[in-house]
Amino acid sequence: MNLQIIGSGGMWNKENSASYLIDNHILIDIPNGSCKNLYNFGNNIENIDNVLITHFHGDHYFDIPFYLLKKSKEDELDVIIYCNKDGKKKIETLFKLGFPSASKKVLKRLNLKYNFSKNFKIGNYEVTRIIVSHGDFKPAYGYIFKNDNLTIGFTGDTGYCDNVDYMASICDYLICDCSLILGNESHMGIDDIKKLANKYPNHKFVTSHMFSETIKEAKKLKIKNIIVPNDGDFIINGEDV
Ligand SMILES: [Zn+2]
Ligand SMILES: [Zn+2]
Secondary structure: EEEEEEEEEEEEOOOOEEEEEEEEEEEEEEOOOHHHHHOOOOHHHHHHHEEEEOOOOOOOOOHHOOOOOOOOHOOEEEEEEEEEHHHHHHHHHHHHHHHHEEEEEEEHHHHEEEEOOOEEEOOOEEEEEEEEEOOOEEEEEEEEEEOOOOOOEEEEOOOOOOHHHHHHHHEEEEEOOOOOOOOOOOOOEHHHHHHHHHOOOOOEEEEEEEEHHHHHHHHHHOOOOOOOOOOOEEEEEEEOO
């Protein structure tokens, strides 16, 4: 498995908006700027054929028009987008806003499918979608990927909640919303991640969606199972794990 951090930042700092790439072809969230970020890190957008969306705030899906347009110009036309049912309309509306005259042709040319299931397979991964708690915004999802060797989770945007604790209890690596220094009902903070890291010492916690002040504080942490990544870092980089 390969897991690359495409973005670890919040909206208003120089780090890219939160997004992650598995095995060069599975993208978790496609926020503002993510296509540029993928190019900057040497990834081929045309290789990406699975896009999972945690929730429909702009900083998690606003690059979808650029991705779909690029894919439509390639030979590999398969795209599966995983989201809730309402998401399909949002994505198509956004695409039409971005490229009104091309939209019909692009959507017709692509082999674009949607998957609204809670459980599905992508290659060797069993994937589970799980509800998290993002203030008043509903639904907000996390995702759990499991293969024979490893379980990894992505909390998406969330305050601390039972399902985050559940993910932490089963995931070898959990990529966490750590927007804040002190968490609230919409976003977790360093205080929440420290608690999780202490409770599950054999599991690793990767901070993400961080605002500038949070990054400064998080970089000072010396806790062996908390990883504070830079954009572009590989958290997992190997065929055998
Ligand atoms: Zn959000
Ligand atoms: Zn967000």
